[in-house]
Amino acid sequence: MAYRRTEKIEARLADNRAAILKAARRIVADGGFQEAQVAAVAAAAGLATGTVYRYFPSKADLLAELLRMICAREIEVVTAIAESEASPAARFADAVRVFAERALRGSRLAYANIFEPAAPEVDDARFEIRRELAGVFARMIEEGIRAGRFARIDPNLAAASVVGALLEGLVGPLAPGRRGRDDARVILDIVAFCLRAVGAKEEGNVVALR
Amino acid sequence: MAYRRTEKIEARLADNRAAILKAARRIVADGGFQEAQVAAVAAAAGLATGTVYRYFPSKADLLAELLRMICAREIEVVTAIAESEASPAARFADAVRVFAERALRGSRLAYANIFEPAAPEVDDARFEIRRELAGVFARMIEEGIRAGRFARIDPNLAAASVVGALLEGLVGPLAPGRRGRDDARVILDIVAFCLRAVGAKEEGNVVALR
Amino acid sequence: MAYRRTEKIEARLADNRAAILKAARRIVADGGFQEAQVAAVAAAAGLATGTVYRYFPSKADLLAELLRMICAREIEVVTAIAESEASPAARFADAVRVFAERALRGSRLAYANIFEPAAPEVDDARFEIRRELAGVFARMIEEGIRAGRFARIDPNLAAASVVGALLEGLVGPLAPGRRGRDDARVILDIVAFCLRAVGAKEEGNVVALR
Amino acid sequence: MAYRRTEKIEARLADNRAAILKAARRIVADGGFQEAQVAAVAAAAGLATGTVYRYFPSKADLLAELLRMICAREIEVVTAIAESEASPAARFADAVRVFAERALRGSRLAYANIFEPAAPEVDDARFEIRRELAGVFARMIEEGIRAGRFARIDPNLAAASVVGALLEGLVGPLAPGRRGRDDARVILDIVAFCLRAVGAKEEGNVVALR
DNA sequence: CATGAATGAGAATTCATTCAT
DNA sequence: TATGAATGAATTCTCATTCAT
Numbered sequence: 001m002a003y004r005r006t007e008k009i010e011a012r013l014a015d016n017r018a019a020i021l022k023a024a025r026r027i028v029a030d031g032g033f034q035e036a037q038v039a040a041v042a043a044a045a046g047l048a049t050g051t052v053y054r055y056f057p058s059k060a061d062l063l064a065e066l067l068r069m070i071c072a073r074e075i076e077v078v079t080a081i082a083e084s085e086a087s088p089a090a091r092f093a094d095a096v097r098v099f100a101e102r103a104l105r106g107s108r109l110a111y112a113n114i115f116e117p118a119a120p121e122v123d124d125a126r127f128e129i130r131r132e133l134a135g136v137f138a139r140m141i142e143e144g145i146r147a148g149r150f151a152r153i154d155p156n157l158a159a160a161s162v163v164g165a166l167l168e169g170l171v172g173p174l175a176p177g178r179r180g181r182d183d184a185r186v187i188l189d190i191v192a193f194c195l196r197a198v199g200a201k202e203e204g205n206v207v208a209l210r
Numbered sequence: 211m212a213y214r215r216t217e218k219i220e221a222r223l224a225d226n227r228a229a230i231l232k233a234a235r236r237i238v239a240d241g242g243f244q245e246a247q248v249a250a251v252a253a254a255a256g257l258a259t260g261t262v263y264r265y266f267p268s269k270a271d272l273l274a275e276l277l278r279m280i281c282a283r284e285i286e287v288v289t290a291i292a293e294s295e296a297s298p299a300a301r302f303a304d305a306v307r308v309f310a311e312r313a314l315r316g317s318r319l320a321y322a323n324i325f326e327p328a329a330p331e332v333d334d335a336r337f338e339i340r341r342e343l344a345g346v347f348a349r350m351i352e353e354g355i356r357a358g359r360f361a362r363i364d365p366n367l368a369a370a371s372v373v374g375a376l377l378e379g380l381v382g383p384l385a386p387g388r389r390g391r392d393d394a395r396v397i398l399d400i401v402a403f404c405l406r407a408v409g410a411k412e413e414g415n416v417v418a419l420r
Numbered sequence: 421m422a423y424r425r426t427e428k429i430e431a432r433l434a435d436n437r438a439a440i441l442k443a444a445r446r447i448v449a450d451g452g453f454q455e456a457q458v459a460a461v462a463a464a465a466g467l468a469t470g471t472v473y474r475y476f477p478s479k480a481d482l483l484a485e486l487l488r489m490i491c492a493r494e495i496e497v498v499t500a501i502a503e504s505e506a507s508p509a510a511r512f513a514d515a516v517r518v519f520a521e522r523a524l525r526g527s528r529l530a531y532a533n534i535f536e537p538a539a540p541e542v543d544d545a546r547f548e549i550r551r552e553l554a555g556v557f558a559r560m561i562e563e564g565i566r567a568g569r570f571a572r573i574d575p576n577l578a579a580a581s582v583v584g585a586l587l588e589g590l591v592g593p594l595a596p597g598r599r600g601r602d603d604a605r606v607i608l609d610i611v612a613f614c615l616r617a618v619g620a621k622e623e624g625n626v627v628a629l630r
Numbered sequence: 631m632a633y634r635r636t637e638k639i640e641a642r643l644a645d646n647r648a649a650i651l652k653a654a655r656r657i658v659a660d661g662g663f664q665e666a667q668v669a670a671v672a673a674a675a676g677l678a679t680g681t682v683y684r685y686f687p688s689k690a691d692l693l694a695e696l697l698r699m700i701c702a703r704e705i706e707v708v709t710a711i712a713e714s715e716a717s718p719a720a721r722f723a724d725a726v727r728v729f730a731e732r733a734l735r736g737s738r739l740a741y742a743n744i745f746e747p748a749a750p751e752v753d754d755a756r757f758e759i760r761r762e763l764a765g766v767f768a769r770m771i772e773e774g775i776r777a778g779r780f781a782r783i784d785p786n787l788a789a790a791s792v793v794g795a796l797l798e799g800l801v802g803p804l805a806p807g808r809r810g811r812d813d814a815r816v817i818l819d820i821v822a823f824c825l826r827a828v829g830a831k832e833e834g835n836v837v838a839l840r
Numbered sequence: 841c842a843t844g845a846a847t848g849a850g851a852a853t854t855c856a857t858t859c860a861t
Numbered sequence: 862t863a864t865g866a867a868t869g870a871a872t873t874c875t876c877a878t879t880c881a882t
Contacts, residue, residue: 005865009861013866037851048868050854059852130378151406153399161375161403168340168374169367189363193371196361197407223841248877249844258843260879269877433862458856459865468864470858479856550798571826573819577799581823584798585791588760609787616781617795617827635844639882643845667872678847683874 017055019045024066033063033122060121067122071129074102075136082136088144089200095140096166096194100187103170134159141198151199162194169193227265229255234276243332246273274335281339284312288346298354299410305350306376306404310397313380340377344369351408361409372404379403437475439465444486453542456483484545491549494522498556508564509620515560516586516614520607523590554579561618571619582614589613647685649675654696663693663752690751697752701759704732705766712766718774719830725770726796726824730817733800764789771828781829792824799823 023044027036038059042049056062081095138159144150169190233254237246248269252259266272291305348369354360379400443464447456458479462469476482501515558579564570589610653674657666668689672679686692711725768789774780799820 006861009866016866038853039851049852050869051867053853054866151402153403154396157379157396157399158403161379161400164374164376164378165371165407166374168377169371186364186367189367190371192361193363193368193407196409197375197403199406226842247875252844259877260844261842263878264841436863457854462865469856470865471863473857474862571822573823574816577816577819578823581795581799581820584794584796585827586794587798588794589787589791606784606787609783610791612781613783613788613791613827616829617823619822619826636882639845646845668874669872679873680848680875681846684845689873 016045016047016051020047020052020055020062021066021069024062025070028063028066033119036063038062058121060119063119063122064125067125067129071133074099075129075132077102078133078136082140088140088147088149089195092137092140092144092150092198092200093191093195095137096162097187097191099166100170100190101183103166104183104186130163134163137162144198144200149201153198158198162197165194165197166190223265226255226257226261230257230262230265230272231276231279234272235280238273238276243273248272270332273332277332277335277339281343284309285339285343285346287312288343292346292350298350298357298359299405302347302350302354302360302408302410303401303405305347306372307397307401309376310380310400311393313376314393314396340373344373347372354408354410359411363408368408372407375404375407376400433475436465436467436471440467440472440475440482441486441489444482445490448483448486453483458482480542483542487542487545487549491553494519495549495553495556497522498553502556502560508560508567508569509615512557512560512564512570512618512620513611513615515557516582517607517611519586520590520610521603523586524603524606550583554583557582564618564620569621573618578618582617585614585617586610646675646677646681650677650682650685650692651696651699654692655700658693658696663749666693668692688751690749693749693752694755697755697759701763704729705759705762707732708763708766712770718770718777718779719825722767722770722774722780722828722830723821723825725767726792727817727821729796730800730820731813733796734813734816760793764793767792774828774830779831783828788828792827795824795827796820 020041024036024041027040027044036059038052039049041062042052045052052062056065078095078099081091081098084091084094086094134156138155141150141153141155141158141162145152145155170186230251234246234251237250237254248262249259251272252262255262262272266275288305288309291301291308294301294304296304344366346369348365351360351363351365351368351372355362355365380396440461444456444461447460447464458472459469461482462472465472472482476485498515498519501511501518504511504514506514554576556579558575561570561573561575561578561582565572565575590606650671654666654671657670657674666689668682669679671692672682675682682692686695708725708729711721711728714721714724716724764786768785771780771783771785771788771792775782775785800816
């Protein structure tokens with residue numbers, strides 16, 4: 001009789017949403033934001049153009065959410081490490097290392113898109129993401145300083161710089177990894193780089209902790 | 211009567227070219243790449259739209275060249291320092307400091323616009339520029355390592371990370387300086403950050419050298 | 421088991437139909453035809469979009485019926501006056517006055533929205549309504565002429581003009597009433613205007629009759 | 631050598647603008663605003679879609695200007711009469727008569743479009759036009775009252791009503807003229823209607839003046 | 841060479857209507 | 862019968878590039 005929103009239907013709705021994001025992700029990974037027109041995304045998701053607008057108010061919102069989706073897990077992981085019981089330096093090193101590992105292993109392409117042009121609204125999302133990521137690092141650095149284990153630097157500046165170093169070093173166009181370097185070695189180097197940068201004491205030990 | 215490209219004509223040609231680049235620069239600095247339409251640039255340069263195409267094969271080429279123009283001086287300055295006679299650490303510190311000073315002093319906005327993602331056609335140029343800049347730092351780091359004054363790290367990775375740290379820390383959206391911090395202090399911090407990052411010995415002295 | 425359209429079901433059907441019209445009326449009154457999308461009307465009626473199509477073959481039909489519904493009462497009232505026993509001039513004056521009163525009192529906004537141009541599909545209905553309203557006035561004028569109390573003019577032209585004067589004067593964009601004038605005074609004026617226009621004799625008396 | 635905006639070019643520009651308006655006029659006259667899509671208008675004018683935007687900032691502006699263009703002449707004519715030296719009643723009668731003549735003779739279709747739905751911005755133009763037209767009549771009525779030749783009524787209300795009567799009676803959907811009546815007779819009737827409506831004295835003479 | 845009007849391929853978004861559940 | 866998700870045609874506006882003058 002009456003229409004009922006069954007589980008099956010719910011599942012289809014969720015599927016569509018996911019399908020749209022997935023399609024967008026694939027297209028962006030392949031051809032950048034440039035190629036992510038709404039019609040193309042819809043087609044890739046096997047849906048009509050208008051349907052996309054049932055799930056996202058605008059193209060910009062879709063792309064912004066895509067970005068957040070891609071990065072959310074990374075921030076989560078780093079946050080978990082930041083909240084662990086280890087020593088400041090160990091936590092910081094771990095966070096850098098894990099972030100680097102994931103970036104190199106996983107969505108190298110998606111990360112590259114962090115640097116790619118897009119609509120202003122998408123940039124806002126990017127901004128937010130970086131700010132969040134930097135925030136996690138800033139807190140770790142702050143605690144390191146308070147514990148007397150890091151150099152007395154502006155935690156925000158240091159965090160921004162660390163994030164910049166990570167993104168640029170790992171996934172930017174300069175990334176040595178892209179030119180065939182050994183990932184493990186890159187990770188070791190970048191962890192050491194960041195530890196030194198914040199003036200972490202007992203660097204050797206810390207790195208050994210990994 | 212054969213056409214002769216006189217000096218006068220040459221001069222006018224050069225003038226127009228420069229005017230176009232200058233106009234583009236102003237527009238990009240003010241409103242980002244978004245507002246740098248060919249017609250707008252032409253108008254700002256006091257020329258007709260079509261004339262732009264006498265000097266640049268396409269909008270992308272124009273913007274790419276604009277980017278190179280803006281950065282050429284920075285790279286030049288850093289290169290000069292890199293080729294000076296000072297000690298590796300001093301040279302490196304100087305390069306970082308001067309770069310930071312110029313970035314903070316010069317139109318921070320223009321920098322932000324240049325380094326923020328903005329236009330797909332320009333990405334290649336951007337990457338090229340960063341690569342070049344990183345190259346200069348890589349050479350300095352390499353020499354520092356060879357001289358036994360820096361930690362033994364991959365110079366390319368370190369250079370990329372330094373560039374990332376500088377850009378993100380100074381002109382990126384997270385830059386503390388953008389939130390009203392004292393520039394001199396930011397510069398001191400970032401120099402120290404980079405020196406530590408590359409494992410420069412006698413850091414204190416080096417910084418004192420400035 | 422054969423389907424039986426019970427009274428209960430009939431009632432529900434009528435309810436839904438009424439609910440849709442009511443919702444449409446509210447939306448049109450608030451935001452004009454512009455905002456009367458089928459989905460919006462359905463939502464406001466607490467029904468699903470598709471359900472609207474159970475009761476109206478198309479959006480145009482819905483709006484046309486809405487218009488008729490809104491105006492039916494007005495036409496009814498005017499018709500009742502037209503069929504009363506009073507003298508031609510008195511009837512005419514009364515019809516004008518009552519119409520004006522109702523127009524000014526009743527949601528002026530709704531009226532304005534109804535008479536303002538808004539949706540091509542609805543024009544036919546609008547025309548029909550105006551024609552009907554004019555028809556009632558035409559008959560009154562005709563009788564006034566036949567009784568020798570009105571000037572000998574084309575009743576249809578006069579009726580159309582009277583309707584035009586009423587709508588424009590009372591609810592149109594030029595309506596002085598909309599600019600804060602006293603309603604009672606406006607009504608007096610417009611009745612006098614129309615009486616004079618049709619050449620009603622003993623105008624003073626007629627107006628006094630009210 | 632250099633491009634020069636010759637007379638020929640100026641003429642072409644003016645031609646294009648005119649061609650666009652003309653094409654729009656034809657399309658609107660034939661199929662109403664509904665069919666006046668930018669692409670259709672451009673095609674009918676023998677131009678590319680984008681070209682329309684060189685001459686009009688938006689579709690709404692184009693249509694609004696079209697409306698103004700269509701009505702400007704009428705208002706001009708009526709204004710000229712309003713400023714003539716004749717007696718108030720004669721001027722008023724003349725204004726009504728000429729307006730009616732032109733409306734019936736000329737662009738009956740275009741006038742009809744005064745009643746047609748359109749974008750909100752176009753409605754504004756319509757509003758403006760009616761206001762202007764009513765303004766001219768209001769001034770005439772005011773002077774008639776001041777000269778003691780018209781009934782003492784609110785000039786604005788009367789003017790609005792006169793405009794309403796004219797538009798509805800002559801070009802509106804109810805207009806008897808549209809149904810094959812003799813134009814000359816219609817004009818006589820409506821002039822008489824309006825003169826009576828404003829309570830003009832010596833009506834006979836005035837009408838005889840025509 | 842310079843000009844700037846013309847071009848027209850796109851791309852985002854809306855919403856009446858349909859139809860499987 | 863009711864539902865509401867899906868559809869996709871339709872439409873406006875932008876802007877890099879061309880080319881007649």
